[in-house]
Amino acid sequence: MISPHSLRGILPRGSTLFVAVSGGKDSVALLHSLWRIRGELGIRIVAYYINLGIPTFSERSEEVVRSLSRDLGIPLVITDLERDFGFTVPEASRATDRKPCSVCGIVKRYLQNRVPRELGASAVATGHNADDFAKFALKDLYSGEALWLSKISRILASEDPLLLPKLRPLIHRTGEEILTYVEENDLPYVRERCPLAPRRDRFLEVVTVAEGIIPGFRKGLVRGAERLSKSLKPRTPPLVRCSICGEPSSTDPCSFCRLRMAVERKS
Numbered sequence: 001m002i003s004p005h006s007l008r009g010i011l012p013r014g015s016t017l018f019v020a021v022s023g024g025k026d027s028v029a030l031l032h033s034l035w036r037i038r039g040e041l042g043i044r045i046v047a048y049y050i051n052l053g054i055p056t057f058s059e060r061s062e063e064v065v066r067s068l069s070r071d072l073g074i075p076l077v078i079t080d081l082e083r084d085f086g087f088t089v090p091e092a093s094r095a096t097d098r099k100p101c102s103v104c105g106i107v108k109r110y111l112q113n114r115v116p117r118e119l120g121a122s123a124v125a126t127g128h129n130a131d132d133f134a135k136f137a138l139k140d141l142y143s144g145e146a147l148w149l150s151k152i153s154r155i156l157a158s159e160d161p162l163l164l165p166k167l168r169p170l171i172h173r174t175g176e177e178i179l180t181y182v183e184e185n186d187l188p189y190v191r192e193r194c195p196l197a198p199r200r201d202r203f204l205e206v207v208t209v210a211e212g213i214i215p216g217f218r219k220g221l222v223r224g225a226e227r228l229s230k231s232l233k234p235r236t237p238p239l240v241r242c243s244i245c246g247e248p249s250s251t252d253p254c255s256f257c258r259l260r261m262a263v264e265r266k267s
C-alpha cells in the first residue's frame with residue numbers, strides 16, 4: 001500500500017511518526033502499512049485516536065482502534081475531547097451553530113498537531129485518499145478559494161515551528177484499493193458512516209460519476225493538482241499565537257478555543 005522509498009529521507013531514522021487513526025478503512029490501512037515498513041524506515045510509530053464524543057459511534061471506533069493497536073503492538077495515545085477539554089463535537093456544533101463536520105475539522109486539525117508535538121512526534125500522518133483529494137481539488141476550483149489546491153501533496157512541510165509536517169501516504173490510492181487491502185489483511189474497521197455526516201456529498205458524487213466515464217479520473221486529477229500545487233503559493237494568512245492556548249493560529253483566540261468558550265458560555 002505504501003512503498004518505503006516514497007517516505008525515505010523524509011523522516012530521520014529514530015524519529016517518531018504519529019498516525020491519526022479514526023477506525024475507518026483508510027486510517028486502519030494507513031496504520032497497518034506504516035507498521036509494516038517502520039523497520040525499513042527506522043522510525044517509531046504511534047497510533048493517535050481522538051474520541052469526539054459522538055454517541056455510540058465514537059465508542060465503537062475507539063474499540064476498533066484499541067484492538068488493532070493491541071494486535072500490532074503499536075503504542076496508542078487517546079485524546080477524549082470531553083474528558084480532556086470539557087466538550088464534545090455535538091455540543092460544540094449546537095453551541096456555535098456550525099455543522100458537525102466543520103467542528104470536527106477544527107478539533108482534528110488542532111489536536112492532531114498539538115498532542116503529537118507535545119509528545120515528541122516529528123510528523124503526523126493522515127489517511128486522506130485519492131477520492132478525498134479529488135473532491136477537495138474540484139471543490140477548490142469550483143469555489144475559487146484554493147484552500148486545498150496549494151496543499152495537495154504527499155508531504156506538507158511545516159510553515160511554523162509549532163506546526164508538524166503532515167504526511168498523506170495514501171494520496172494516490174483510491175477508496176476501493178484501500179478497501180481491498182483492509183479485507184485482504186483481515187483488518188478490523190468501522191463500516192458505518194459517521195451519523196453526523198451529511199447524507200449526500202455532491203462533490204464526491206461528481207467525482208464518482210467522472211470516474212465511471214473516465215477510469216482513473218481520481219488519480220489523474222490528484223496528480224494534476226499535485227503538480228499544480230508546487231507552483232501555487234499557499235493562501236494561508238500569517239499565523240499568530242492564540243492568547244489562550246499559545247498554539248499557532250490565523251485568528252486570536254484560535255478556532256479551537258472559540259469552540260470551547262462557546263460551549264462554556266451555553267452551559
Ligand SMILES: [Zn+2]
Pocket residue numbers: 242243244245246247253254255256257258
Ligand atoms: Zn487557542
